[in-house]
Amino acid sequence: MNKGKGLSRPLLLLAALLAIGLAAPLAPCLQGAIKPYYGGEIVVRLNEPSSFNLNAANYSNLIFYSLIYENFFFLKKNGEITSHVFRDYRYEPTARTLFLTPKENLSFSNGKPLTARNIQASLKVFLGSDLSAASRLRKMIKNVRLDGEDVAVELMADHPDIVAMLTAPELVVLAENEQSFSGPFYPQEWEKGRHLVLRANPYYAGGRTYLDRVRVSFSESPAPDLFLSGPGQFKDSCLEFDSGIYQNIYLCFLQGDIGQNTKVALYSLLKRFNEATGWRYRELNSLTSDDESPIAIRIKTLTPQKTASILKYSEIKLHALSSLSSLEKDLTAFLKESNLRIETLFIDDSQFRASLDSTSIKYALVDKIFQKKTPPEEKISRILKETSFNQFNAKYLRLLSELDEARFSNSQELLTEQIARISEAIVGDGFILPLFQKNYSLYVRRSWPALEIDDYGRPLLQKVGKANE
Numbered sequence: 001m002n003k004g005k006g007l008s009r010p011l012l013l014l015a016a017l018l019a020i021g022l023a024a025p026l027a028p029c030l031q032g033a034i035k036p037y038y039g040g041e042i043v044v045r046l047n048e049p050s051s052f053n054l055n056a057a058n059y060s061n062l063i064f065y066s067l068i069y070e071n072f073f074f075l076k077k078n079g080e081i082t083s084h085v086f087r088d089y090r091y092e093p094t095a096r097t098l099f100l101t102p103k104e105n106l107s108f109s110n111g112k113p114l115t116a117r118n119i120q121a122s123l124k125v126f127l128g129s130d131l132s133a134a135s136r137l138r139k140m141i142k143n144v145r146l147d148g149e150d151v152a153v154e155l156m157a158d159h160p161d162i163v164a165m166l167t168a169p170e171l172v173v174l175a176e177n178e179q180s181f182s183g184p185f186y187p188q189e190w191e192k193g194r195h196l197v198l199r200a201n202p203y204y205a206g207g208r209t210y211l212d213r214v215r216v217s218f219s220e221s222p223a224p225d226l227f228l229s230g231p232g233q234f235k236d237s238c239l240e241f242d243s244g245i246y247q248n249i250y251l252c253f254l255q256g257d258i259g260q261n262t263k264v265a266l267y268s269l270l271k272r273f274n275e276a277t278g279w280r281y282r283e284l285n286s287l288t289s290d291d292e293s294p295i296a297i298r299i300k301t302l303t304p305q306k307t308a309s310i311l312k313y314s315e316i317k318l319h320a321l322s323s324l325s326s327l328e329k330d331l332t333a334f335l336k337e338s339n340l341r342i343e344t345l346f347i348d349d350s351q352f353r354a355s356l357d358s359t360s361i362k363y364a365l366v367d368k369i370f371q372k373k374t375p376p377e378e379k380i381s382r383i384l385k386e387t388s389f390n391q392f393n394a395k396y397l398r399l400l401s402e403l404d405e406a407r408f409s410n411s412q413e414l415l416t417e418q419i420a421r422i423s424e425a426i427v428g429d430g431f432i433l434p435l436f437q438k439n440y441s442l443y444v445r446r447s448w449p450a451l452e453i454d455d456y457g458r459p460l461l462q463k464v465g466k467a468n469e
């Protein structure tokens with residue numbers, strides 16, 4: 001520029017600032033005519049949780065608890081790993097240690113500081129759980145300690161993929177106080193049987209959410225904006241997302257003194273429940289999915305008359321996980337109409353786990369959710385490891401060890417044979433009988449901008465807002 005005819009340096013700076021100021025408001029317009037705005041409420045229809053204690057046993061729970069608890073890491077469908085909690089995380093192979101550095105000035109929903117000590121405690125709680133993902137990590141992690149502002153995760157061997165292992169949906173940041181939450185929302189109002197209102201967490205580590213509230217509805221009214229249902233429905237009014245997961249329901253026998261006739265009779269009765277109530281679960285004739293199982297488990301059901309004669313004086317107490325509470329009303333009514341002395345008891349997951357090694361529970365309904373893409377051998381292993389009943393003896397430990405050997409043998413034939421052996425052993429021993437399977441899609445009203453689904457099938461509502469034309 002000609003020095004004599006150009007602008008002075010202060011004027012150039014002023015012009016640049018004015019240009020930036022004028023251009024900034026136009027930037028959103030260049031991105032499209034529709035953008036989200038802050039405020040408002042989204043209505044999500046889910047099953048009613050039993051409490052705020054983390055329990056991701058079914059798909060509905062998986063979504064609900066992701067709204068009030070923040071994960072260490074998120075795994076996107078494209079394989080990208082992100083975190084709202086950590087400003088830095090680095091793995092040092094020579095020290096075999098992962099260093100997690102939390103963001104500065106983090107807080108829980110009640111304003112109390114969220115520190116490295118909370119991260120350390122939360123990871124230890126997860127490692128102490130009976131989840132399969134936790135079991136795998138326990139074999140890898142030697143110690144979790146504080147290192148200044150960092151949480152140092154010391155490993156027993158070199159595992160460069162350790163961060164990917166920490167994307168488990170059950171690994172969340174917990175507070176010492178149960179009424180304090182780390183997620184994008186926190187519970188504000190709970191009207192049992194109707195709805196639960198979640199308020200935006202003003203201290204959320206991921207930043208300000210577009211939404212002010214999430215109304216979790218447990219009834220048919222009001223019409224939801226986001227809900228779960230079977231695949232291939234509501235295509236005219238909603239966008240459909242493949243969840244990538246399915247839910248299995250099993251009948252388990254936790255004591256060894258139960259007769260085979262009683263087992264088959266109760267199994268037959270529950271099979272008819274599915275037909276009589278129209279729940280429309282798929283028949284499940286394998287431990288994982290019929291499409292991927294090397295064998296089909298066929299259990300001959302009994303007639304209603306034969307079932308009634310066997311169970312007439314049984315006085316069975318059928319325990320069920322609270323994650324199956326959506327079945328409670330219909331199942332209780334069905335069993336009452338059967339004129340059999342069968343009592344149904346729905347209990348919280350934590351109470352159920354604490355009772356497994358006692359003699360208080362003999363008959364149980366449990367459910368598991370699986371990612372479709374997970375190899376069958378990992379699902380079989382998870383069923384056994386997370387169902388550590390009294391029958392989980394040396395035989396099953398040996399079968400699990402043989403399954404691990406087959407997984408690393410690079411022989412698909414050997415692996416398939418081992419999966420078949422385990423499946424036959426579990427059912428043959430009357431340990432677990434597969435009942436039903438349910439596949440899900442996630443539906444979102446078209447009035448909402450497209451949202452993102454993570455690799456575990458959960459909607460990420462942090463940056464979802466009502467469309468503003």
